[in-house]
Amino acid sequence: MRAALRKKIIEVCEQKIEKKGQDVGLSFYAFFKNKNDQPEVLMEAARWWIETHQLDHFEKARKIKAMVESGD
Structure with a gap:
């Protein structure tokens, strides 16, 4: 995922x-x-959320933040 998108998330x-x-x-x-x-x-x-990680439509913001910060 591009750095700008990670930062925004x-x-x-x-x-x-x-x-x-x-x-x-x-x-x-x-x-x-x-x-x-x-x-x-x-x-x-969308690909990162749906295809790569198979996340539900709504997820906890703290979970998403932790995933992005860890490089997932």
């Missing part, structure tokens, strides 16, 4: 956790604007 997870607590869930869509102006990056996140 970590930032969004941190923001969500700060605002809503440790048990907040999110989907890979949380890392993008409603307007699909980055389809290649969106698909990269």
